[in-house]
Amino acid sequence: MLSLVAVGSQGLNVGVSSVTTPRAAPKMEAAATVTPLPASVKAGVVTGEALWDLLEHAKANKYAIPAVNVVSSCSISACLEAAKEYKGPMIVQFSRGGGQFIAGKAANNDGDAACIAGCVAGALHTRAVAELYGVPVILHTDHCMRSWLPWFDGLLDANEKYFETNGEPLFSSHMLDLSEEPIEENIATCVDYLTRMSKVNLLLEMELGVTGGEEDGVDNSDVDSSKLYTQPEEVYEVYKALSKVEGGRFTIAAAFGNVHGVYAPGNVELTPEILHNCQKYIKEQESLDIDKPCSFVFHGGSGSSREDIRYAIEAGTIKMNIDTDTQWSFWDGIREYEAKFRPFLQGQIGNPEGETKPNKKYYDPRMPLRSGEQSMAKRLCEAAEDLNCINVL
């Protein structure tokens, strides 16, 4: 289904293109009629007003945009390749640990220097190539708890510097996750940060309630289960406080039983109706004309049923994070490559075709990495179908 291109500057195609994965290719059925994209939304990285217009377009047309944690130019390429294929927007997302990995694990990380530099480098890389794929791209960073705020502050410094020269921020949006704290403290800190961020047109994603499971070294797998389900009153508190920030744009990751990671069926009970109840409650409290005043983010999307995902989208979910399934798919592509060419990958010289035959074209790192990219892109096209995010441009 994806275009299968020979890799390697020497034109050596040893058949990665024929590596198949067991998952069925998505049918790429177009969503029902989609309204035209707002003129502000163009190919390449979108920020500020264009970002908001794109998110509103998603809400109005009932699709959510996949957000994928990237760790290298390979995973960035896989995201952009998938978006080009499914013809929709993409959220390229950096975690603090992913940023450090991009900078290189040996880089000095005093004061989160490598975590900051790696995210900035990844954002600049994405900016340099995104337009070539012809799709709108959102640059975002993932969970940030209070003890990680030096990382967040460093990213905001980088945005402000970029804004001075370019009139827009380097990233599109950032997430603060102070959901472990009392709600008053969570909201107060979000208001402070949104006040700073709105001056350079950055959007804030905040978290309420706790996403269960484990991700990027943060383990919430033993958290009190009542915290996994947000109450409408709590979402309204956030809505009221953040709406007062001048020019402030925000989304809410409200917990509705979602968890990071993939677990055996039956361990997780998703209740997307919580999100519907929140919208209804806020509409009533504020006597609003619109049905879905909030924009929600779905964390821990890996392994969720299409039914639950679509029901969450109906409730105003415009972004879904997918990490675990894309991690697996990247690895699965490499695994398959190795399994297919194992006899050619045991030494530099000598394979089943002859004991003096060179194996360079098989162990060129681009070969297994490309297989990982293709597998990940394919999985993301399936995710886009779940999210109703196909042919929406």
Ligand SMILES: [Zn+2]
């Ligand atoms: Zn998350």
